[in-house]
Amino acid sequence: MGSIFNDFLAQRDNNSKGEIIYTNDSPKDTATQKIRAEISGRVQGVGFRFSTKQAADELGVKGIVRNEADGTVYVEATSDKKHLDQFIELLRKGPSPAAVVEKVVVTYDEKIEEKSNFSQVN
Structure with missing residues (x-):
């Protein structure tokens, strides 16, 4: 992921990283994994959805983000394990410079409908 996000994330203060809480284990025998995540902290009104969409597009993650x-902020995302793990880490750090993420609660959910792209939902 060679982008402005790498530069930004490299400069983030370690204290601004939220914690990740997994409510269940990731499926072992699936090529595509599906998650829903709830992100709390200062995550609304700071460009979080916009920057989350940019990061998802860059990683090839499909899904939605909404306040x-x-x-x-609520996220549904589908991708292969490698890219989904990178995406979750990005959510933890806060893809928006003004965001302060306290925690990301991640649930693997095979019932999530696969999307054709990643979009912001109002």
Whole structure:
């Protein structure tokens, strides 16, 4: 992933990284993995959805990102394990410079509908 995101993430303060909480184990025998994630912290009104979409497009991750009424951001994502792991790490660090991620709660969910691209949902 050679992009402005690499430069930005390399400069992030380690204290601004949120924790990742996995609610279940990743499936072992599937080429495509599917997750839903709830990101909390200062993640609304800071370009989080926009930068999440850019990162997903760059990694080839498909899915959606949307703001929730409780101040969190919700993500559904599908990809191979390598790219999905990179995407989750990006969510943890906060793809937007103004974001401060406290935690990312990740659930593997094979029932998530596969999308043809990654989009922001209002």
